[in-house]
Amino acid sequence: MGSIHLPSHEARLACRQNRLTNTAGVAPGYLQANLLILPAQHAADFHDLCLRNPVSCPLVGKTTTPGDAHAVQPAGCIQFPDFDIRTDFPQYRIYQNGEYLESRRDLLDVWTSGHVAFLIGCSFSFEDALTTAGLQPRHQQTGTIVAMYRSNIPLLPAGIFTGGHCIVSMRPYRPEQIDRVREVTRTYLSTHGEPVAWGWEGAKQLGITEINNPDFGEPQVFEEGEVPVFWACGVTPQMAVEAAGDRIKGLVFAHEPGHMLVTDWTSNDLDKLRPGII
Amino acid sequence: MGSIHLPSHEARLACRQNRLTNTAGVAPGYLQANLLILPAQHAADFHDLCLRNPVSCPLVGKTTTPGDAHAVQPAGCIQFPDFDIRTDFPQYRIYQNGEYLESRRDLLDVWTSGHVAFLIGCSFSFEDALTTAGLQPRHQQTGTIVAMYRSNIPLLPAGIFTGGHCIVSMRPYRPEQIDRVREVTRTYLSTHGEPVAWGWEGAKQLGITEINNPDFGEPQVFEEGEVPVFWACGVTPQMAVEAAGDRIKGLVFAHEPGHMLVTDWTSNDLDKLRPGII
Structure with missing residues (x-):
């Protein structure tokens, strides 16, 4: 984005700096997203879960390389360059063995080179x-x-x-x-x-x-x-994580419900964001 | 297809001529499909239903023009030229106001210029x-x-x-x-x-x-x-039709359960047949 100040960019910056919590109504017209981050070995199964449950888990983006917190390949190949998945949600939840452990304002200390992130569409x-x-x-x-x-x-x-x-x-x-x-x-x-x-x-x-x-x-x-x-609702993936329990090896991260990512996509991009085209 | 005799083509011909019923195990390696045909005014809603329920209703093809029984646009744009949707299933069911009316060996007498057909993936x-x-x-x-x-x-x-x-x-x-x-x-x-x-x-x-x-x-x-x-199972669309009842104006046609369309697609085409890419 550079010096172009989209309302979505401003909002994301505010989230990154922990100046925002509930994102409902923030940056009207821009699409918001839910998050699930899990160890790469489980990424294929989670991808399938999204494709099989697209109403609750509509996949709109996925990181391309484990450990890279910036490169998000959106569904439909829309550009989405300015992004750090570890900081740009207002609040995160950490799960271990399918159980909620704690909430954090960023993932900088816990994100590893083996993590893959999925963005899920949000009703906001x-x-x-x-x-x-x-x-x-x-x-x-x-x-x-x-x-x-x-x-x-x-x-x-x-x-x-x-x-x-x-x-x-x-x-x-x-x-x-x-x-x-x-x-x-x-x-x-x-x-x-x-x-x-x-x-x-x-x-x-x-x-x-x-x-x-x-x-x-x-x-x-x-x-x-x-x-x-x-x-x-895009909190559903967290229920899938709970149900999978200790079948998931390693830490899982998600957003805090209601505390979403404000993306640069708008409703004009909806056709390109059709679930399952990643 | 012309003079090329694929096993799938032979099977489809047998269905067209009413020499086959249960298609399980017929033409191994070729994908089979379920059917739902409904008046064009309801096509958009049914299309959405498939996209929202892709496990039971995985959309793999759709006719491009109401009334045209030959032009099927498959998901992922695979060619599929040799086809008459009114005859190539071994047996059909007719629904009126969401209620099962009768079964027929073909739809030649009941198909109208206002009908749109959807092909749904089949577990066979x-x-x-x-x-x-x-x-x-x-x-x-x-x-x-x-x-x-x-x-x-x-x-x-x-x-x-x-x-x-x-x-x-x-x-x-x-x-x-x-x-x-x-x-x-x-x-x-x-x-x-x-x-x-x-x-x-x-x-x-x-x-x-x-x-x-x-x-x-x-x-x-x-x-x-x-x-x-x-x-x-791809009989599910028939349950959607039953539930919609008299909200559906006009006759609806479907295949008889177990009596499927044998397509020319194979498991090599699965990646191109991803639900929702029509």
């Missing part, structure tokens, strides 16, 4: 389009972190990644808004696309009984008559 | 590789139609296609064979890839309680110590 990417359509997500209005829940949608297995279920994010809407909400988010295939379930019946089908007690993020306020609308 | 495609690895599927040994079941794996919605669950096919294996079975079928991403569940515990997780009472195809013989191994 379509929130600007929802806002433009008069459907601004509640957590943007309230400045909270979107509510996320463990669902009963199974992750389809790939190699060592067997077991685990999809995480879903939730935004409240009125029933008569849902058709439009589905329509607006439908084209965002590489950032989870349209909802996977909606309404109180939908919550029940996903096995979610306590809407005010999310597993990640913060509870959301429901206004009169509103119902929950659920999208697949 | 990797059976030759299993056989080569000493793991010949039981239904090939017994000359029966593979057993297929309704599972509780939800289809992730796309447009009018909401609701519905995945169909799975089943082959019995000994527990110690499963790692190898998974490995052999893993690379066949565009023809359902590796199993989605296995063992009696896996059957339970899929909600399958009566293994001797499949929903499609024929029951399979279990030898001493064998357990079921389940793959996603």
